[in-house]
Each structure stands twice: as C-alpha cells, then as structure tokens.
Amino acid sequence: MQTFQEVIHELLGFWMKYGCVIQQPYDVEVGAGTMHPETFFRVLGPKPYSVAYVQPSRRPADGRYAENPNRLYRHTQLQVILKPPPADVQEVYLESLKVLGIPLEKNDLRFEEDNWESPTLGAWGIGWQVLLDGLEITQFTYFQQAGGVDLDPISAEITYGLERIAAFLTERNSVYDLRWSPQVTYGQVRRREEYEFSRYNFEVGDKAMLFQLFELYEAESLRSLEADCVLPAYDYCLKCSHTFNLLDSRGAISVTERVGLINRVRSLAVGIARRYVETDE
Amino acid sequence: MSNKFLFELGTEEIPASMIDPALDQMRAAFEELLKRDEIEHDPIVMFSTPRRLAVIIDQLPERRPDREETVMGPPASVAFDESGSATAAARGFARKLGVEVGALEVMETDRGRYLALKRRLEGAPVREILAQALRDIIASISWPKTMYWTETRFRFIRPLRWFVCLWNDEVIPFRLEGVEAGRTSRGHRLIGPPQIEISDASSYVECLREACVLVDRQERFQRIAGGLEEESGGQMLVPDEGLLETVVHLNEYPTVLRGQFDPRFLEIPREVLVTVMRYHQKYFSLTEEDGRLAPSFLTVLNTSGDPDGRIRRGHEKVLHARLEDAAFFWNSDRKVALRDRLSDLDHVLFQESLGTYRDKTRRVKAVCGLLEDSTELRDAAELCKVDLTTDMVRELTELQGVMGGLYAREEGYPEGVWKAIYEHYRPVSLDDALPESRNGALLGIVPSGSSDPFALRRQAQGLVSILLARDFEFSFDSLIDFASRNYEDLVTGEVRSQVLSFLEQRLFFLLQRSGLPQDVLRSVFAVGIGSAPDVRSRAEAVASPSRDSTTLTTITTATAAAPMRM
Numbered sequence: 001m002q003t004f005q006e007v008i009h010e011l012l013g014f015w016m017k018y019g020c021v022i023q024q025p026y027d028v029e030v031g032a033g034t035m036h037p038e039t040f041f042r043v044l045g046p047k048p049y050s051v052a053y054v055q056p057s058r059r060p061a062d063g064r065y066a067e068n069p070n071r072l073y074r075h076t077q078l079q080v081i082l083k084p085p086p087a088d089v090q091e092v093y094l095e096s097l098k099v100l101g102i103p104l105e106k107n108d109l110r111f112e113e114d115n116w117e118s119p120t121l122g123a124w125g126i127g128w129q130v131l132l133d134g135l136e137i138t139q140f141t142y143f144q145q146a147g148g149v150d151l152d153p154i155s156a157e158i159t160y161g162l163e164r165i166a167a168f169l170t171e172r173n174s175v176y177d178l179r180w181s182p183q184v185t186y187g188q189v190r191r192r193e194e195y196e197f198s199r200y201n202f203e204v205g206d207k208a209m210l211f212q213l214f215e216l217y218e219a220e221s222l223r224s225l226e227a228d229c230v231l232p233a234y235d236y237c238l239k240c241s242h243t244f245n246l247l248d249s250r251g252a253i254s255v256t257e258r259v260g261l262i263n264r265v266r267s268l269a270v271g272i273a274r275r276y277v278e279t280d281e
Numbered sequence: 282m283s284n285k286f287l288f289e290l291g292t293e294e295i296p297a298s299m300i301d302p303a304l305d306q307m308r309a310a311f312e313e314l315l316k317r318d319e320i321e322h323d324p325i326v327m328f329s330t331p332r333r334l335a336v337i338i339d340q341l342p343e344r345r346p347d348r349e350e351t352v353m354g355p356p357a358s359v360a361f362d363e364s365g366s367a368t369a370a371a372r373g374f375a376r377k378l379g380v381e382v383g384a385l386e387v388m389e390t391d392r393g394r395y396l397a398l399k400r401r402l403e404g405a406p407v408r409e410i411l412a413q414a415l416r417d418i419i420a421s422i423s424w425p426k427t428m429y430w431t432e433t434r435f436r437f438i439r440p441l442r443w444f445v446c447l448w449n450d451e452v453i454p455f456r457l458e459g460v461e462a463g464r465t466s467r468g469h470r471l472i473g474p475p476q477i478e479i480s481d482a483s484s485y486v487e488c489l490r491e492a493c494v495l496v497d498r499q500e501r502f503q504r505i506a507g508g509l510e511e512e513s514g515g516q517m518l519v520p521d522e523g524l525l526e527t528v529v530h531l532n533e534y535p536t537v538l539r540g541q542f543d544p545r546f547l548e549i550p551r552e553v554l555v556t557v558m559r560y561h562q563k564y565f566s567l568t569e570e571d572g573r574l575a576p577s578f579l580t581v582l583n584t585s586g587d588p589d590g591r592i593r594r595g596h597e598k599v600l601h602a603r604l605e606d607a608a609f610f611w612n613s614d615r616k617v618a619l620r621d622r623l624s625d626l627d628h629v630l631f632q633e634s635l636g637t638y639r640d641k642t643r644r645v646k647a648v649c650g651l652l653e654d655s656t657e658l659r660d661a662a663e664l665c666k667v668d669l670t671t672d673m674v675r676e677l678t679e680l681q682g683v684m685g686g687l688y689a690r691e692e693g694y695p696e697g698v699w700k701a702i703y704e705h706y707r708p709v710s711l712d713d714a715l716p717e718s719r720n721g722a723l724l725g726i727v728p729s730g731s732s733d734p735f736a737l738r739r740q741a742q743g744l745v746s747i748l749l750a751r752d753f754e755f756s757f758d759s760l761i762d763f764a765s766r767n768y769e770d771l772v773t774g775e776v777r778s779q780v781l782s783f784l785e786q787r788l789f790f791l792l793q794r795s796g797l798p799q800d801v802l803r804s805v806f807a808v809g810i811g812s813a814p815d816v817r818s819r820a821e822a823v824a825s826p827s828r829d830s831t832t833l834t835t836i837t838t839a840t841a842a843a844p845m846r847m
Binding site (some may be wrong): 091115169 | 432
C-alpha cells in the first residue's frame with residue numbers, strides 16, 4: 001500500500017464485499033463521521049443497516065496552519081456502521097486491516113478502553129481505541145444511545161483515522177509527505193487549505209455574524225422540525241454545531257455561553273431523533 | 282473420588298483496571314455457593330486475560346453431602362385421636378410427603394409434641410449445582426460501566442462470546458444470552474490459533490499457553506518483570522507499580538521491548554517526557570546511572586517478539602510525534618508570561634455555580650493571605666492555576682500544577698513561588714508524597730477542587746495529611762471559616778457542618794491507618810476536634826499504655842476547640 005487513495009479504495013472495497021451500502025461523504029460540515037445522517041439516523045429504530053463511507057471531518061480548533069506534522073483542521077475518517085453487529089465483529093475488523101497489507105502477526109495490536117461520547121448529539125457508546133504498534137488507528141464503539149434515544153438493536157461503529165493509517169503504512173513522519181497518488185503528495189493537495197482555514201478559524205471569522213448564523217440555523221432547524229421535515233432540520237442542527245465550533249476556535253464563547261450553546265445543539269438533536277423514530281415506518 | 286471444575290468466560294477486551302475486582306467477586310460468589318452447600322474443595326484458583334475470566338476448582342466431590350431433614354407436621358394432639366390411631370390430618374401429612382403413616386414419628390419441641398418426618402436427602406450432583414449457579418454469578422459481578430448488546434438487554438462489561446465449562450473432561454451444559462458452553466476456547470488474536478480445544482480441566486493453562494495465551498496473571502507478571510530487568514540494559518528502570526499492574530492486564534502474551542528517542546528531546550523537562558510516555562503510551566522510563574533521564578523507553582507488547590524491528594520502529598515513531606508536540610508546546614507556551622495569562626482564566630470554567638478559575642484564584646489568594654502574610658505565597662497563589670491556559674496542560678492534564686511550577690522557574694521566580702505551584706496538587710493519592718516546601722504545603726491545604734472537582738475525598742485526605750505532617754495547628758473551624766468568606770451566601774451552616782464532618786471522617790481514617798485503635802479515636806472524637814495535630818496527640822496519649830485511667834478522662838474531656846495557635 002503506497003498511497004492515501006489506495007487505503008481508501010481497499011477499505012471501501014472490503015466493506016462493500018462484506019455487504020455494506022457504500023455511501024458518499026455528507027455535504028454539510030461535520031466534526032466526525034458519526035454526524036453523517038447515515039449514522040445518526042440509521043442507528044435509530046429497529047431496521048438492520050450496514051453502511052460504510054469516507055467522511056472529511058472538520059475540527060476548527062485542531063488546525064495548526066499546516067505546520068504540525070500530525071494535526072489537521074480537517075482529517076479524513078472512514079466510518080462503518082454494522083447494525084446489528086455480528087458476533088465476530090472484532091475479527092471482521094482485523095480482517096479489514098489485513099487487506100491493507102498489515103501483517104498482523106508481526107505487529108503489536110491492542111484494544112484499549114475508550115468510551116466514546118458526543119454531548120452535542122446526545123450520543124454515547126462503549127468501546128476501545130485500537131492501537132497498532134502504539135498508534136491509535138481506529139475508534140471502535142458499541143453505540144448505546146443516540147439523540148438521547150436508547151438503541152435497540154445496538155450498532156457497532158468502526159472509525160478509521162485514514163491519515164494515521166496511511167502514514168503508518170508508508171512510514172512517513174509528516175502527514176504532508178504522504179503520497180496521495182503516486183505523483184501527488186498529501187501536502188500538495190491540502191496544505192493551502194489547512195493554512196487558510198487555520199487563519200480563518202483562529203483570526204478572521206466574523207464573530208458577530210457567526211452568532212447570528214447560529215441563531216438563524218437554530219430557528220430554521222426548529223421550524224423544519226415543526227413541519228415534520230426531520231432530515232432538513234438535522235442539516236441545520238449540523239450547521240449549528242459547526243458554527244459553534246467556529247465560534248469556539250475564534251475564542252468568542254464565554255464560560256456561561258458555552259454550556260448553553262452546547263445544550264441548544266443537543267436539544268435540537270434530541271428533538272430530531274425522537275421525531276425520526278416516531279415517524280419512521 | 283475427586284473432580285476438577287473449569288469455567289472460562291470469553292468476552293472482548295475488558296478494561297485493565299476492572300479485571301482484578303471482577304475476579305475477586307467471582308471467587309467470592311463460588312466460595313459462598315460451595316460453603317452454603319457444604320461442598321469441600323481445594324482453594325479456588327482464578328485466571329484471566331483481557332479477553333477471559335476463568336475459575337478452576339479442584340478436589341470437588343461428585344455429589345453434595347447427603348443431608349438429614351426434618352419436616353414438621355401437625356401437633357400430636359391433632360394427629361391422633363383418643364384411641365391413639367392416626368387422624369385424617371396425620372394421614373394427609375403422610376400422603377403429601379409420599380410415605381406411610383408408620384414412617385412418621387412424634388417429636389418433642391419447645392412448642393409441644395408434633396408429628397414429623399425425618400428423612401435423608403441425597404445430595405445433588407455438584408456439577409449441576411455449579412451449572413445452575415453460573416448465570417447468577419455472572420450477572421452478579423458489578424462493573425463500573427456496563428453495556429447491552431442483545432435484545433434481552435442483559436448487561437455486562439463487554440459482549441459475552443464463548444464459554445468453556447468442564448467437569449474433568451466432560452462438558453457441563455450451560456447457556457446464556459445465546460452463547461452455548463463447550464470445550465472450545467480461543468487463542469491469541471494475532472499469533473495463536475483462532476480456536477483451541479480444551480481436552481480436560483487439568484490441561485487448561487497448558488492448552489492456552491500453546492495457543493500463545495498466558496492465563497496466569499502471575500506468569501505474565503514475572504515475564505514482564507523479568508523482561509523489564511533484561512531490557513533495561515545497564516540503565517535504571519523508573520519503578521512504576523501502577524503501570525506494571527495495568528500492563529499485566531492489557532496483554533495475553535506480554536513481551537518487553539526497548540526503544541529509543543532522539544536525545545535532543547531531553548531538553549524538554551523530565552516531567553513532561555515521563556508523562557507523555559507513562560500516560561499516553563504506557564511506556565516505562567529509564568535513567569542513566571547518574572539519575573538523568575535516558576533517551577530510551579520500555580514498552581510491553583501483546584505478542585511474542587519483534588524479530589525484524591518493525592514494532593519497535595512503529596512505537597518509536599509514535600513517541601517521536603508526541604514528543605515533537607510536547608517540544609512545540611514547551612517552546613510556544615513560554616512565549617507568554619504566566620502573569621499575562623491571568624485574564625485568560627476568565628474563560629476557564631471551574632464549576633458552574635462556583636464560577637471560573639479566575640474567581641477561584643481570587644479565593645485561593647484570599648485564604649493564603651489569612652494563613653500567612655508572605656509575598657511569595659501570594660504570588661504562588663495568584664499564579665497556581667494559570668497553567669490551565671497553556672497548550673501543554675490542555676494536552677497533558679496530568680501535568681497541571683507541575684507545568685505552572687516549571688514555567689514559573691523558567692521565568693525566574695524564586696523557589697518559594699515556583700515550587701509551591703509545582704507541588705500544590707500533592708498528594709494526588711493516599712501514597713503520593715506530600716509537598717516538600719512550606720509554601721507548597723500551605724497552598725495545598727487551601728480547600729481546592731481543581732484537578733478534579735469531584736475527587737473531594739482525595740482532596741480532603743491531602744489536606745488532613747498535610748496538616749498532620751506539618752503540625753499545622755489551624756483548627757478545622759478556622760479553615761472552613763477562611764474558605765467560606767469567599768463564597769458569600771453559598772456556604773450555609775449546613776454546608777459548613779457537612780464539610781466539617783467530612784474532614785473529621787478523613788482525619789479519623791488517616792489516624793486509624795497510622796495504627797491508632799478505633800475505640801481510642803472514637804473517645805477522642807466524641808469530645809469534638811480542634812486542629813488535626815492536636816487530635817492526634819490526644820489520641821496518642823490515650824492509646825499509650827502507661828497512662829492510668831484518670832489521665833484518660835482528663836485527656837478525652839480536654840476542651841475540644843483548643844484556641845488556634847498561628
């Protein structure tokens with residue numbers, strides 16, 4: 001495995017053969033693959049569903065102006081949902097690493113406790129971070145709750161950190177030196193984006209406007225939900241969440257505001273999840 | 282006739298810290314069951330890896346001992362008529378038990394004479410007794426956090442995946458949550474066979490060792506301890522019992538590996554390097570003979586070895602990236618002076634109703650002013666929480682306080698300031714060292730819940746330990762008083778008395794731990810307490826055997842709220 005794009009290709013191929021729906025990245029800004037509607041909604045309710053997709057994930061506060069070899073404002077996750085998970089779900093996951101050409105019998109692999117939680121989505125689960133020779137390459141979670149709703153059946157969520165896996169496989173010290181394709185590096189594709197968004201997120205973003213946007217998105221989310229447009233309501237909930245992250249990276253949120261804003265996003269997510277379950281026939 | 286019972290519960294990786302408590306609970310549950318049924322057995326032996334909990338009980342009898350049982354019937358006066366023949370009541374009692382009336386006898390009891398049947402109960406097969414109890418034993422293990430994974434909503438730490446249940450070489454039928462017991466266990470995930478047959482209970486440990494799984498924690502412990510010694514290669518291992526306990530429970534087949542890092546990182550403070558290795562990577566640190574940190578580490582792998590060095594290179598690369606981050610923080614944090622960061626504390630929440638760390642800093646400063654009038658202590662109080670705004674502490678929260686101290690030292694603050702900041706969270710556990718400096722001790726006793734707002738017991742313990750060790754004669758009353766002045770109306774009389782009794786409990790606990798008898802402590806505490814050292818000296822006086830009973834009375838009734846000496 002020599003390139004970033006091959007890693008993506010092989011993993012999607014593996015999960016496609018396993019029987020997953022292969023979905024596309026969501027086109028609204030999200031902080032993690034979990035926020036994609038293909039996870040947030042599909043894990044609710046009784047219907048079995050298995051899906052895999054790549055999700056570029058934006059975390060404004062993690063930006064480092066393209067100067068840090070490991071930290072990115074926008075990193076790439078590959079997310080798999082198995083609902084319900086098969087009894088050999090861990091073994092299937094390990095199989096997926098083998099298709100990347102990782103000789104597991106020659107590596108040090110561990111599942112170490114790490115319970116995932118998202119206060120803004122009202123979601124949490126039990127699970128591990130998977131460490132390969134000391135490097136965290138995957139978050140593995142048995143979802144227990146989403147949008148404040150107890151899940152039945154539960155889903156297993158497997159989230160691969162693609163940059164890390166690719167850097168591991170190709171023994172690169174900086175993510176920017178990764179080969180994206182045989183001819184092009186990760187740095188050539190993404191460096192400018194990392195730099196400009198870091199500047200925007202930390203220095204340039206218009207705080208007053210962002211606050212306004214938050215209010216507008218929240219109102220529109222509530223209005224859509226009122227009209228039983230549950231999925232559109234969720235889009236605006238995601239926009240609220242991203243706007244909150246932008247405000248946060250701009251240092252615009254005071255202590256008291258912070259708790260309040262998180263609760264407002266959470267209460268949108270909870271209302272949406274509840275309505276989705278009620279109307280899902 | 283003796284028998285061996287094996288039960289192995291297969292699951293998915295259990296958090297390391299939870300394994301020992303679970304094993305203790307399982308052992309106790311089996312012991313209680315066998316005791317209840319008067320079944321003799323050899324000491325119960327427990328086994329575990331992250332993926333399994335197992336028990337072996339040897340020298341079990343085939344059946345529970347037979348038992349004599351007496352079933353009470355109607356009073357003799359009702360059971361027989363005047364002529365002495367059995368009445369309908371007696372016949373009915375006999376019929377119910379399936380015996381002839383002639384088998385019944387009359388027993389004298391303290392309530393009078395009664396008809397009764399004495400019979401011998403044959404003991405049930407022990408294997409059945411064990412199988413019937415398994416479900417309850419598994420369900421009774423209490424875990425800090427559980428999950429569900431089936432529609433029945435059965436809860437456990439992780440999903441149940443397999444059971445091995447053997448009576449000598451026979452499978453004992455048992456089923457729980459869709460998992461059927463058999464004799465098939467599982468080998469090491471990466472280097473063992475996926476499945477392994479256990480021929481009989483006696484070969485359990487051996488079979489799994491062949492499958493690259495060491496189920497005996499003691500064996501893993503020794504393998505790790507031996508490996509740490511062997512791989513330290515002339516350097517000294519920085520001892521870390523807690524980490525050792527953790528890695529014993531993180532691996533099915535542990536192997537110690539030595540790695541290096543770039544010596545240029547040694548310019549970062551040792552505290553940072555050790556924390557990165559310890560908390561983020563679970564690595565052991567090494568020192569040179571002269572005590573300086575060595576640019577190497579030891580890690581415990583979950584596999585049998587690393588013949589071509591790829592695992593070592595992987596671990597070294599991960600550590601390199603982390604140290605690169607740490608070096609970046611160490612350099613960039615120092616570009617902003619601690620004092621210039623004070624206003625940033627306005628943005629760091631302490632606790633919702635208690636405000637920000639800026640508010641907290643004001644309170645700490647005020648209390649310090651009441652404890653002692655010193656410029657250095659005041660500076661230390663003012664700056665002690667500032668490191669919460671540094672990138673280093675945001676990334677390595679374990680270093681709060683320590684980092685503030687190191688940055689203060691770099692800025693040239695005197696030892697009375699930087700060391701006080703450095704030490705003010707101590708002790709972080711019952712066994713942790715107390716602050717070495719007087720200012721660190723003073724700053725440390727200011728009631729404070731910063732490192733973890735809910736670790737109140739640890740906080741109180743630390744406070745009391747420092748008071749005792751330093752012979753600080755502040756009475757609890759006055760300390761609570763100093764602290765409450767900063768909270769306006771938040772501290773009601775009720776809160777005060779709760780805090781006081783909380784502190785008293787910790788004092789009681791610590792004095793008891795130091796060897797003072799409970800009854801002595803009770804009598805001393807009964808008259809109320811002033812300062813911690815005062816309580817201790819009175820308790821020691823009472824406990825001392827040379828005292829006669831008159832002195833005892835005087836001491837225990839001595840005025841409790843002794844005037845504060847400051």
